[in-house]
Amino acid sequence: MNPSTRPNSASDTLENNDIVIRTENVSIFYGAFQAVRNVFLDVPKNNVVALIGPSGCGKSTLLRCYNRLNDLIPGARVEGKIAYQGVDLYDPKIDPVEVRRRIGMVFQKANPFPKSIYENVAFGARINGFKGNMDELVERSLRGSALWDEVKDKLKESGLSLSGGQQQRLCIARTIAIEPEVILMDEPCSALDPISTLRVEDLMHELKKQFTIIIVTHNMQQASRVADMTAFFNAEATEGGSRFGYLVEYDKTYNIFNAPKQQATQDYVSGRFG
Amino acid sequence: MAHSSSQSAPLDNQFAVSSGRKMFGNIMTALVFSCVAIAAIPLVSILFMVITKGLGGLTPAVFTDLPPAAGVAGGGFRNAITGTLITCLIGALISVPFGVLTAVYTIEFGRGNKLSQFVSFCTNILSGVPSIIAGLFAYGIVVLATGTFSAVAGGIALSVLMLPIIIRTSEEGFKSIPRDTRLAATGIGATNFQSVTQIILPAAMPFIATGVTLALARAAGETAPLLFTALFNQYDAKSIWEPTATLSVLIYNFAISPYKNQQALAWVAALIVVLLILVVSILARIVSRRKVY
Numbered sequence: 001m002n003p004s005t006r007p008n009s010a011s012d013t014l015e016n017n018d019i020v021i022r023t024e025n026v027s028i029f030y031g032a033f034q035a036v037r038n039v040f041l042d043v044p045k046n047n048v049v050a051l052i053g054p055s056g057c058g059k060s061t062l063l064r065c066y067n068r069l070n071d072l073i074p075g076a077r078v079e080g081k082i083a084y085q086g087v088d089l090y091d092p093k094i095d096p097v098e099v100r101r102r103i104g105m106v107f108q109k110a111n112p113f114p115k116s117i118y119e120n121v122a123f124g125a126r127i128n129g130f131k132g133n134m135d136e137l138v139e140r141s142l143r144g145s146a147l148w149d150e151v152k153d154k155l156k157e158s159g160l161s162l163s164g165g166q167q168q169r170l171c172i173a174r175t176i177a178i179e180p181e182v183i184l185m186d187e188p189c190s191a192l193d194p195i196s197t198l199r200v201e202d203l204m205h206e207l208k209k210q211f212t213i214i215i216v217t218h219n220m221q222q223a224s225r226v227a228d229m230t231a232f233f234n235a236e237a238t239e240g241g242s243r244f245g246y247l248v249e250y251d252k253t254y255n256i257f258n259a260p261k262q263q264a265t266q267d268y269v270s271g272r273f274g
Numbered sequence: 275m276a277h278s279s280s281q282s283a284p285l286d287n288q289f290a291v292s293s294g295r296k297m298f299g300n301i302m303t304a305l306v307f308s309c310v311a312i313a314a315i316p317l318v319s320i321l322f323m324v325i326t327k328g329l330g331g332l333t334p335a336v337f338t339d340l341p342p343a344a345g346v347a348g349g350g351f352r353n354a355i356t357g358t359l360i361t362c363l364i365g366a367l368i369s370v371p372f373g374v375l376t377a378v379y380t381i382e383f384g385r386g387n388k389l390s391q392f393v394s395f396c397t398n399i400l401s402g403v404p405s406i407i408a409g410l411f412a413y414g415i416v417v418l419a420t421g422t423f424s425a426v427a428g429g430i431a432l433s434v435l436m437l438p439i440i441i442r443t444s445e446e447g448f449k450s451i452p453r454d455t456r457l458a459a460t461g462i463g464a465t466n467f468q469s470v471t472q473i474i475l476p477a478a479m480p481f482i483a484t485g486v487t488l489a490l491a492r493a494a495g496e497t498a499p500l501l502f503t504a505l506f507n508q509y510d511a512k513s514i515w516e517p518t519a520t521l522s523v524l525i526y527n528f529a530i531s532p533y534k535n536q537q538a539l540a541w542v543a544a545l546i547v548v549l550l551i552l553v554v555s556i557l558a559r560i561v562s563r564r565k566v567y
Binding site for chain 2: 067072097099100102105111113123128174175178180
């Protein structure tokens with residue numbers, strides 16, 4: 001695709017031009033099947049970027065490419081360039097493990113390790129070769145995920161004994177503990193009740209002071225509440241009947257929800273489909 | 275009208291269970307219960323026999339003395355008890371690392387690929403191999419090579435029998451761990467080694483422990499593979515490279531001996547083997563109860 005035809009890239013209009021992740025003409029394939037087509041998307045530092053769109057539009061697939069989790073799926077292949085601070089993440093010389101330590105992932109379903117709350121948080125730091133004061137790091141990470149006050153008296157208890165919302169915040173604490181620069185969140189609130197969701201959303205406002213966050217969400221209100229930038233993806237069927245996802249529009253969240261440039265975006269955010 | 279009458283009237287005939295069907299149900303229930311009773315008979319009668327015949331001879335001397343010579347009264351089989359423990363330990367030392375690491379490969383890294391399918395197939399066959407063939411194998415590669423019967427040869431024969439049990443239960447343990455947990459470890463930058471050693475193995479530990487205890491229980495009672503590998507020893511084996519007495523071979527030797535005292539000791543040894551397996555099985559139940567997932 002010719003760069004002059006790239007869909008509304010907002011990076012030109014951004015005040016903060018400190019771009020952490022550049023996505024240049026990225027297509028993602030599973031075998032011969034193209035799941036995501038020609039995405040251009042720049043993620044500015046200390047922003048929350050929301051990826052929204054109907055099911056099957058490839059937003060989770062794209063998210064997983066940012067820390068090379070798609071490597072685990074046999075046959076998955078990325079074309080184009082994903083650059084993290086100027087470094088091509090899919091360069092053969094790049095160690096995916098190192099990528100994931102800088103770009104951590106929080107999953108849709110809270111998935112604490114079957115270990116104590118303390119060990120859940122300490123695990124990430126340990127594998128990262130953390131040498132400092134572990135107690136202090138655990139406390140700081142749990143405070144960072146707004147969980148400290150609820151668990152400070154039971155750090156030895158299993159992480160699985162917590163409620164769903166607490167588990168998800170534990171997973172966020174675990175990710176903070178590896179001290180990444182970017183946190184990826186794949187529908188982190190979809191299994192949470194509204195109160196827990198609100199807490200995680202408040203948390204994101206805090207976290208973005210320190211981290212850059214990319215979040216996939218089905219919840220448009222959530223995107224409008226937490227995101228600085230929003231990317232709307234849509235899915236289209238090919239002649240063969242298979243569907244591929246593509247980026248329709250990427251802009252400041254306010255613009256996406258109030259003054260979208262594309263009709264499809266307008267239809268989606270106003271609830272006409274999806 | 276119909277509504278109120280159906281409430282007060284006795285149960286309508288069309289809903290009553292026919293007497294034929296009721297009787298059929300009762301007969302089938304009785305049949306099932308009697309099958310359960312019949313299935314329990316061998317276990318109960320074995321336990322009954324072993325306890326009644328063995329309990330009387332269960333004295334401290336059994337644990338401290340050596341087997342008596344033919345026609346001599348008293349005696350025990352301390353060498354057979356230690357021999358069984360040692361051969362089982364050698365078997366476990368070999369089969370546990372190989373078995374667990376095999377399961378790590380087939381589930382964590384090669385799930386569904388050709389090699390892991392082949393390994394699973396081989397595991398199935400191995401679990402069906404008669405134990406005497408395992409003995410023959412150890413005889414061929416250890417006894418003939420070293421020129422002596424030994425606890426090592428016995429342990430290797432037992433490890434062949436333990437291996438499929440440990441692989442199977444470890445695989446079950448690894449399968450029980452949700453995919454999400456693996457993704458979580460990978461998603462924050464754990465290497466394969468870190469996620470296997472720090473997340474997967476600890477979470478699967480109850481399963482692995484169950485597998486090891488079940489394998490030990492099986493090995494402790496095996497006789498055929500020990501007959502021509504560990505052989506037997508009237509005395510304490512001085513090293514693991516000497517013929518070694520085991521409980522199961524002692525039972526075999528003494529049960530067919532014509533001397534009353536030796537026959538009585540065979541019953542005591544049988545009781546101890548059964549108790550050993552019972553204790554190990556209870557341990558297995560206890561460790562598997564604290565399942566993580």
